[in-house]
Amino acid sequence: MKITFINPPQTASKYKFLGVIAPPLGMSYIAAVLEENGYDVSIIDATALDYDFDQLANRVKKENPDIVSITALTPTIGRALESAQVVKEVLPDTMVILGGYHPTFNVKETLNDENVDLVIRGEGEYTMLELVQTLEKGENISNVKGIAYEENNENGEKLLVLTPEREPICNLDELPFPALHLLPMDHYKLLNMDTHMSTMITSRGCPIQCSFCSSAAMHGRKIRRRSIENIVDEMEHLVYDYGIETIAFMDDTFTVNKKRVRDLCDEIMRRNLKVFWGCTSRVDTLNEELLQKMKDSGCIAIFMGVESADQQQLDRMGKNTNITKIENAFRMAREKKIRTIASVALGMPHDTRETMEKTIKFVRQLKPNYAVFNLATPYPGTRFYKEAFEKNLIQVKDWSKYTLISPILETIDCSKEDLRKIQAKAFIRFYLRPTYLIRQFLMDGPMLVKTFWGVIKQAFSKSGNSNYNKRNLDEVRLQN
Numbered sequence: 001m002k003i004t005f006i007n008p009p010q011t012a013s014k015y016k017f018l019g020v021i022a023p024p025l026g027m028s029y030i031a032a033v034l035e036e037n038g039y040d041v042s043i044i045d046a047t048a049l050d051y052d053f054d055q056l057a058n059r060v061k062k063e064n065p066d067i068v069s070i071t072a073l074t075p076t077i078g079r080a081l082e083s084a085q086v087v088k089e090v091l092p093d094t095m096v097i098l099g100g101y102h103p104t105f106n107v108k109e110t111l112n113d114e115n116v117d118l119v120i121r122g123e124g125e126y127t128m129l130e131l132v133q134t135l136e137k138g139e140n141i142s143n144v145k146g147i148a149y150e151e152n153n154e155n156g157e158k159l160l161v162l163t164p165e166r167e168p169i170c171n172l173d174e175l176p177f178p179a180l181h182l183l184p185m186d187h188y189k190l191l192n193m194d195t196h197m198s199t200m201i202t203s204r205g206c207p208i209q210c211s212f213c214s215s216a217a218m219h220g221r222k223i224r225r226r227s228i229e230n231i232v233d234e235m236e237h238l239v240y241d242y243g244i245e246t247i248a249f250m251d252d253t254f255t256v257n258k259k260r261v262r263d264l265c266d267e268i269m270r271r272n273l274k275v276f277w278g279c280t281s282r283v284d285t286l287n288e289e290l291l292q293k294m295k296d297s298g299c300i301a302i303f304m305g306v307e308s309a310d311q312q313q314l315d316r317m318g319k320n321t322n323i324t325k326i327e328n329a330f331r332m333a334r335e336k337k338i339r340t341i342a343s344v345a346l347g348m349p350h351d352t353r354e355t356m357e358k359t360i361k362f363v364r365q366l367k368p369n370y371a372v373f374n375l376a377t378p379y380p381g382t383r384f385y386k387e388a389f390e391k392n393l394i395q396v397k398d399w400s401k402y403t404l405i406s407p408i409l410e411t412i413d414c415s416k417e418d419l420r421k422i423q424a425k426a427f428i429r430f431y432l433r434p435t436y437l438i439r440q441f442l443m444d445g446p447m448l449v450k451t452f453w454g455v456i457k458q459a460f461s462k463s464g465n466s467n468y469n470k471r472n473l474d475e476v477r478l479q480n
Contacts, residue, residue: 001136002040003128004065005031006087008072008079009046009056021048021189022199022248026100026124027071028178033125036176039132043179046083048187053086061090067135069120069128071100074379074402077110084115095135099124101218102399105381107148108160119148122218123204125175127166168219172204172226177234185242197246198238202231202264206252208282210305211318212345215252217381225260232267239275246300247277254279258290265297276300278339283329284321291336301339301369304329309362310355313348318383323362330366339443342368346426347376347419349393351411360426364433369440373426374404375419 005027024045031041042063046056060068068087072080080103084096099120103110107119118141120127127146134141141147146166150158169175180198188197205223206213238244255261268275278301279294286302306326308314314321333340342363346356363371378385378394379402388394388409395416396408405423407416414422430436 001067001132002042002063002065003031003034003067003069003132004060004063005041005043006056006060006068006070006083007043007045007047008070008076008083009051009053010079020248021187022197022250023048023178023180023183023185023188024071025178025199025201025250027069028180028183029175030069030099030124030128031182032176032179033129034132035179037129037133041179041182043182045183045187048184053082056083057086057090060087064091065094067095067097067132069097069099069124072098072102072110073100074102074399077102077106078400081113081115084113088115097128097131099128101215102380104218105379107162111148111150111160117149121146121148121162122166123169125169168204168222168224170224172224173230177237180238180242196242196244197248198242198244199248199250200231200234200238201250202226202254203251207256208253208318208320211316211387212376212378212382212384213252217383219252223256225257228260228263228267231264232271232273235268235273235275236271239273245276247275249277249279251280253282253285255281255285255290258285258287261290262293265293265299268297274298278302280304281329282321284325286329286332288332288336291332291338295336295338299338301341302333303341303343304368306342306359306363306366307345308348308351308355309359310351313350313355316350317345317348327366330368334367339370340366340368341370341372342366343372343374344426345374345376346423347407347409347411347414349376349388349391349409349411351376352413353418353422356414356422360422360429363426364430369443371427371430373423373430375407375423377402377404377408 007024007027024043027043031043034041042065044051044056044059044063051059070080070083080098084098087094087096095117096115097118097120098110098116103119104121107121110116110119120131124146127144131141131144131147134144141149142161142163145164148160148162151161153159185196185198203223203225204219205221206215206219207221207223235247238247275298277298279299280303283304305319307317307319309323311323330340330342344359344363346359360373378388393409395410396406402408407419410416411419
């Protein structure tokens with residue numbers, strides 16, 4: 001059997017602000033497991049290649065797979081379903097599978113689309129392998145853990161079938177490295193830099209479980225870690241085999257275990273591995289000694305969640321931190337000359353104009369190199385979504401608007417339009433300060449100009465997302 005994975009065209013995410021086009025790690029891991037077991041696999045990263053749906057249709061027809069697996073986030077589910085439509089139009093007999101965060105938490109809705117045959121729920125590496133093996137043998141797929149599909153009963157009515165959940169992968173070292181050779185590696189960027197970059201994970205799971213985090217909801221509370229040797233082996237693989245210059249660690253909280261980070265830094269330096277890297281971090285997991293070691297081993301950027309300057313808001317989100325720790329983390333990173341990216345959530349329930357203004361001013365005082373002012377967005381599967389749904393706070397049902405740019409909720413004293421204006425002004429007030437521009441230009445030079453204009457463009461955008469219209473099937477027929 002031949003399996004093709006698709007990352008749909010024009011993927012939207014918060015990383016759009018930061019000029020990030022990153023390799024799709026999830027499908028790359030699944031593809032690697034399938035390849036390791038002898039299957040013919042390809043990946044179409046339509047986002048990186050800037051494909052439109054006509055180009056996607058032509059590429060799918062050329063690949064001619066037996067199975068197509070499409071990944072979907074909440075804001076990209078529309079694009080994923082359009083991609084499924086494309087596949088079914090050019091290859092009607094091909095099985096179409098959807099996986100990722102949104103299909104995992106919205107199974108029934110996803111399967112309601114006539115072009116989707118099956119959903120993979122949760123981590124997909126061994127679920128996909130077992131599914132493909134089962135299909136190849138002609139056996140009953142109801143025995144495959146972690147999938148969902150529909151079947152007809154005796155009366156011809158469709159019934160939803162949910163097989164038991166698959167256990168999380170405990171030993172991450174047993175996974176092969178992601179199948180990057182199937183990806184257009186020269187198309188990936190970080191902070192709009194034309195540099196060779198890639199992403200990695202060193203663990204899955206997060207014990208903090210912030211109310212708004214879909215990644216933590218997907219991977220669970222228990223942290224499963226790769227060994228230090230395995231991590232640095234992959235880093236060497238990226239540097240020496242792909243010429244990678246910058247690595248972004250995408251763990252939910254990379255620095256949650258300080259000793260492990262120190263050991264990783266020591267191993268990087270022991271092997272004399274010359275590579276720049278960045279990571280996510282909680283503000284309460286950093287200290288000066290750790291930051292120095294991180295910098296010595298190549299760390300150039302840290303993404304930290306500030307979220308709010310109001311302690312009550314932080315407590316409601318489950319952040320388990322405080323304002324003083326936030327201030328200290330940014331101060332220490334600045335003193336070590338490590339770039340910082342501050343992420344903020346504006347418009348959470350209980351937010352007011354006063355608390356949001358306080359947060360916007362607070363972020364400027366922190367002096368991060370970059371700031372991302374997100375609008376509170378309740379993603380399916382999160383505690384935030386559950387609470388907002390139960391309280392009937394969600395006013396927008398169009399998933400394509402769940403981009404962190406379009407307002408989904410209203411607050412005590414702000415309409416959706418008010419929130420969009422507050423967000424736009426937050427970007428402008430942060431990035432249009434002369435002192436900021438001078439400081440950043442001295443540090444990042446031309447790179448700042450690219451990132452700066454990208455952010456300002458987003459600030460003046462009306463919705464932060466393009467319209468997701470269904471394509472004309474007749475056009476596909478004519479062209480194929």
